[in-house]
Amino acid sequence: MSSVASLHESELQHAGHDAQHEHHQQSFLTKYIFSQDHKTIAKQFLITGIIWAIVGALFSVLFRLQLGFPESSFPILEDILGKWAPGGKISPDFYYALVTMHGTILVFFVLTAGLSGTFANFLIPLQIGARDMASPFLNMLSYWFFFIGSIIMATSLFIQTGPASGGWTIYPPLSALSDAALGSVRGMDLWIISMAFFIISQLMGGLNYVSTVLNLRTKGMTMTRMPLTVWSLFFTAILGILSFPVLLSCVVLLFCDRNLGTSFYLSDIIIAGKVLPHEGGSPILFQHLFWFLGHPEVYIVVLPAMGLASEVISVNARKPIFGYVAMISSMLAIVALSLIVWAHHMFVSGMNPFLGAGFILFTLLIAVPSAIKVFNWLTTLWRGNIRFTPAMLFAIGFVSMFISGGLTGIFLGNAALDIQLHDTYFNIAHFHLVMGVAAFFSMFAGLYQWFPKMFGRFMNNTLGYIHFWITMVGAYLIFWPMHYSGLAGMPRRYYDYSNWESFKQFGGMNKFISIVVIIVFITQLMFVFNFFYSIWKGRKVREANPWDATTLEWTTPIRPGHGNWPGELPEVHRWPYDYSKDGKEFISQITPVGEEETGPHH
């Protein structure tokens, strides 16, 4: 034992100590801009995410205008968009750019960075009792890489030929050939560069989350005493570490095809009257690589949502989450399965049927852990004492959406049925419900729940209730009818259906959906207003633990400084779900286990 270096204690404490020393000399720049405090970084992710969410949602409103009112024109659009909406009617080129950007922004920038970036940064250290992330510096870089990526993506919106317009899945050759679409001229390059920055950001974040959860748990915080939020964010980080690099490989090869003349994804192409020299590549290879990320990405979005919902439901039902271990193991099963099922997005790509059979099998297996989770949430509600805070409403809404969207996955995972439903509105309804609306609901739940911790103030409850009910009803009104048009085979990503004998009957439905979309969008703006208004003007939090929750973040001061706990780190003695136990309303994790306590869970 020559080099006994007791690094560990110092590691646990370093962030806090550094912060304490620097606390007084922090300038505006180090406190709010280049902050290394995980809570500030979380807020940076959150606010960037909110801005992107507004942009992404606004895009959907724009293309819904075209879909709902294909024969009308809106002169105001020409004033705003110029050449993209000649005569007040969105051009097809721009329509596809909008669709693409809507998908990219919401999937990557909002539901990945905005959701897990916010909550992983905010909750992991607070809930496991750490001063900060394992590497606050990398954590800061993680945000700034995301920021640079999003600036590049934003730039692409304003270039002459417009942003990428090949769909968020950017399938080549459409995305590889500048003759194929306007967005593939330069917009696609910016998309790829932006995504490369984003992937690096995710990687740095993910590595940080994993090593923080492993190394920096406070005394007594065993893995099975962690709240489900931390578990879900931990799994999300693992998924990100394993799948995002493949996206990087995928888009880098695409970049070469676009700019260096290689033909990784290109073969035998005649376009714009020219025979291209590319030979030997396969566009399907791209799809394999893309979906190797793409499918786990869905779970990167939905796992944190599950974790947040579990925590919120448990706190507000005043009951322990039912089947804590089953919840963790089903998440683990989802992680493992999600990495091996990617090709179910490609059943009609001409994939080999035998290979397809393997993917059918794995895919439908995912339904089992998902079902376990749903039933566990239901049982958690059963015989609870439910407080309908806005957070709880959104968590219940999440479960409802997850059921509705999840069940349709059984159709799409079964290849024989998927043939008919592939790339139709059924598909849109499925993934919007299960990973779009559901994840958003959970994000809202998390925001209403932890807003007091973030900003020391409450959000307005009444606005929260109105926000929830309009969004809940609106989401079903938007996506429920889409199942029907999807079953009739109505393809997605069409600019106009009025020339189609098979689909034009759904014109009325499209109009209805578009109107609801506008109402729901305005409601979200109301939420955003509530959010920013409450940061400065909301009702102040007066007690450290306003929700009577057991987890560690509520043992910090109302507005914790860098380092989170002013004194020693708290020591943990039990699991985080001791609600209504032994006649007590709740028992905090830092309360030692009493002599006469019942139950196995501590």
Next chain:
Amino acid sequence: MASGSLPAGIKWWSGGKSPYNVNYGKIMMWYFLVSDSFTFGAFLISYGSTRLGSDYWPDPNHVFNSFPFMGHANLPLAFVSLMTFILIFSSVTMVLAVHEGHKMNRKGVEKYMIMTIIGGLAFLSCQAWEWTHLLTGSHSVLVDGKVEHWATTITKNPFGPMVEHAGQLVATPGPQLFGGFFFFITGFHGFHVFSGLIINIIMYIKTRLGHFDQRGHYEMVEKAGLYWHFVDLVWVFVFLAFYLI
């Protein structure tokens, strides 16, 4: 020690300590390497998929048969084997540097770091030579009934199947992606070597300045070492995929 088990009798997972008895930096480095192996894996598997999807693929023994200063001698795989040995040897010197670091022997670390850096430079020089050789070579290829002279580039491959032309055997254009994947993957690996080299140089300078002695441990060297070995590890697989099979 080699068994790698942790001292018993301690609850490693009970919080307040690292369950693996490993500092966070090393955990991050290891998991980063796992992540990076997926990047490389994706490239190599794409290459495999494309290769199996092609009707014809050139025999690597035939493409990589030159050696510097040996003229036109047919020495298949000789040069790349040399490159492999260079990399393995630089890995050995790296691990020796880490070893000296454990003993807090600054002079030893410096010595082996220098050797590692030289190894890395040698590898990069070899790669530069090989690329130059391929990119400037001239091979006769039958294109549209005419014999042209091609080098192996990112879009051209003169190593296609042979056909009879004017009484002689001439190669036809081979799969374009041979060059594409070769230059791309070895380039990406070379980029890793290059960045590893930069990291090693920084480590060397920091060692010289005594930073690690002040800090009381040479863990940074260890982490740089992990990265360097990973580069070696990847090369083993690149060697397999492009040169051997």
Next chain:
Amino acid sequence: MKDLFLPIIIIMILVVIFQISKASEYVSVLKGEKKARKQSNRINGFLMVAFLVLGLFGAWYCNKLYYGDMLLHDSASVEGVEIDKMMLVTIAITGIVFLITQILLFWFSFRYQERDNRKAYYYPDNNKLEMLWTGIPAITLAILIAFGLKFWFKITGDPPKGHMMIEITGHQFGWDFRYPGQDGIFGKKNNQLYNKPAGNSLAVDFNDPESHDDLRTTELHLPVNRPVKFIIHAQDVIHSVGLPHFRQKMDAVPGTPTTLWFTPRFTTEEMKTKTGNPNFVYEIACDQMCGKGHFSMRGVIVVESEADYNAWIAKQKPEYYSMFPDKDPSKQQTVAQDTTEVNEQVPLAQAASIN
């Protein structure tokens, strides 16, 4: 002025909502948090049940609106009949699960809302229950997978003997069809021969004698009750041959041919009476995003009786003759030249229509 009217109203509504919310917050502070929470609990609990009831009613109404009238007419292909059945079974199973779970979710929410005299029941886990809802979904899914695999292998397998073949090629933004002619074999293609001679937009190698009887048509005609196999190509980007009525779909991938097959069951005329839509046509919808004209990439399939089909196909002229009018036995030189020009103009015309 009129343009501003709507936004102003919306902003007014939002301001009113905000004022009410602000006021209610003050009230709740005055009343005490506990009392305010009680009230909002009651309202939200009620809304939960109301949402459930209205939602189920809405689902029923939506079903009535679309399911019966517009959707899922009989499958127009023989293979699709079984898939439709499987679809219905899946709808039934998921429908039951959907109803049970949603009703429980909202009912529990209402039933167990916070009351002063209620204590939540400490119920952390129960392994038997977990086993139950691991097992039942697993078994159900196993059954669905079994049927799914059976049909999957059937429709991706080989078509029955005696099938006909049609080559279908997608390009931005339209479809080209080629029939193999008398010999049942398509002539070779070679991209380097694209538009050599002019008009050869499918890049057929006319040196291959097997290409001489290949028919290139602008319409796709199929005889009823005969299995047909599509051999699918794409020239530029990925397209997808979507046949909603036949329950079939397959991507068209540049560089790799794909196939799909089905057996049409009803002629177009029969479908017109079945659907009550005099304008009914079978449509090919591109289902894979392929650029700005994606939505206009429409193809029409005419399914007709064997006799009508034979009459139609007999009228078609091999593409070879329109390329090389001097080889045409009937020597209708002028007509043939016209066709060449038309062929050349087709893509341009389509491009123009999009702008």
Next chain:
Amino acid sequence: MSSFEVPSQITIHHEPAPNTKRIWRAFWILSVVTLGELALGLSIYNIHKGPNPSEMMVLFFKGVICILTLAKGYYIAWVFMHMGDESKLFRRSIVVPLLLFIWFIIAFLHDGNAYREARDSNAGEFKVIKNDVPAAVLERGQKD
């Protein structure tokens, strides 16, 4: 249940092997294995050069090379990267994700192969010129 009597100094650093013998041994193993691979690679070359290349033999040699490469990977990771000295769970947490490569490789290679077959198998129904590999693939060696 909850006892935290942890020895005051937990070492973060692992004690390396007392001498460098293990490292040099690994080096020699790696060298020998590389030479073995090289020999196999060259014999593939010679089989190809021969008049009647036996594809089975080539495949067998390639399989052996793959296994040898995995062995090399093992030595680099376990000895050079000191993975053998890490705790068992840490090792597993690194190796288990890499098992994904099994399915990753199977699926991708299988699909690549399937596409080649799809391109080639439709002969008779239609033909594509470029896939007709010239019959005279006699010798792959070539003058510079």
